[in-house]
Amino acid sequence: MAQFLRILGIETSCDETAAAVVARHEDGRGEILSDVVLSQLDEHSAYGGVVPEIAARAHVEALDELIEEALRRANVTLNDVDAIAATSGPGLIGGLLVGLMTAKAIARVSGKPLLAINHLEGHALTARMTDGLSFPYLMLLVSGGHTQLILIRGVDQYERWGTTIDDALGEAFDKTAKLLGLPYPGGPAVEKAALSGNPDRFSLPRPLVGEARLDFSFSGLKTAVRQAATEIAPLTDQDIADICASFQKAVSRTLRDRIGRGLLRFKQEFSGLDTEPALVVAGGVAANQEIRRTLQALCLEHGFRFVAPPLRLCTDNAAMIAWAGLERMAEELPVDDLNVAPRSRWPLDSQAKTLLGSGKRGAKA
Ligand code: KG4
Ligand code: ZN
Secondary structure (H helix, E strand, O other), X not given: OOOEEEEEEEEOOXXXXXXXXXXXXXXXXXXXXXXXXXXXXXXXXXXXXXXXXXXXXXXXXXXXXXXXXXXXXXXXXXXXXXXXXXXXXXXXXXXXXXXXXXXXXXXXXXXXXXXXXXHHHHHHHHHHHHHOOOOOEEEEEEOOOOEEEXXXXXXXXXXXXXXXXXXXXXXXXXXXXHHOOOOOOHHHHHHHHHOXXXXXXXXXXXXXXXXXXXXXXXXXXXXXXXXXXXXXXXXXXHHHHHHHHHHHHHHHHHXXXXXXXXXXXXXXXXXXXXXXXXXXXXXXXXXXXXXXXXXXXXXXXXXXXXEOOOHHHHOOOOHHHHHHHHHHHHOOOOOEOOOOOOOOOOOOOOOOOOOOOOOOOOOOO
């Protein structure tokens, strides 16, 4: 094998257009040579959410230049890369088509292999690129479209231990913000408002707390927020702050219970592990300081290492797609045929059953 491999990665599954070049050295170390992300936040914010048609058009407009920029910043040409990796699911089908078709065209003209990557695998393996983590470990993915606790046994070996049965956590933040009149995306707005709020003023539900299964549910919490807000309307700034703080407290308590159980299960299943067990967090909600503190404290209690890759790599990017491709190549997993089709739904764990309502937006991961 060459001294190191380099892959061009492309990500277009939601509202970020991204391209990156990543290298994997012989010792397994990852090196990001370039990582370009163009957020479409401005295009979508007026609508209070991602509009699929607008997203697809924006990817078309930006992607080719972004790829050139990624190659330029990495100081390489297409000749220097060993493969092209593109997200081919799950996500918004229009965006996926743009990225995958572009990758196919590049693969075809350059004669390089194509890797059709599962976006969730990108999130799942990022901590190995950033922190050199070894298998197995647990990952909590908390974004606008997913809330999943996944056991990462190895490349291509994923077991979903828990998922949301209704709303994703980021979605719950966004909906809470919307009904309180806060701007989109809701997560940062709720977190900011919560700083000056009283977390004990409203007693909100902690869905599924105490249950043995490791799933999540957030729609009841959102309904309770609506009820609390309706009862005391019109809302003052202090009321909004208090609701946000109470909401975050309920979320933190819920995560404590659900993830705490997951950590115990991991310790039971891997009691003979000679490395420190680890919990990795990924997705936009991982930016939330209270949630981070909660998870950090929980890990400390259970003797887990808490790994939170830099936020830029926790949210959607193409470096993680290139890296997933590199990991797959290093394992000598098969590359993809140029006929491969994008998949709006594509669970990482093919054995896991679809839970009613979970990931129903299918838009964000
Ligand atoms: O991973 P991400 O950037 O995009 C995808 O979902 O693909 O996650 C976006 C989600 C949004 O729902 C946003 O409200 C939430 O992450 N988010 C936050 C915070 N920052 C972003 N949620 C809570 N607290 C935050 N500080
Ligand atoms: Zn994602």
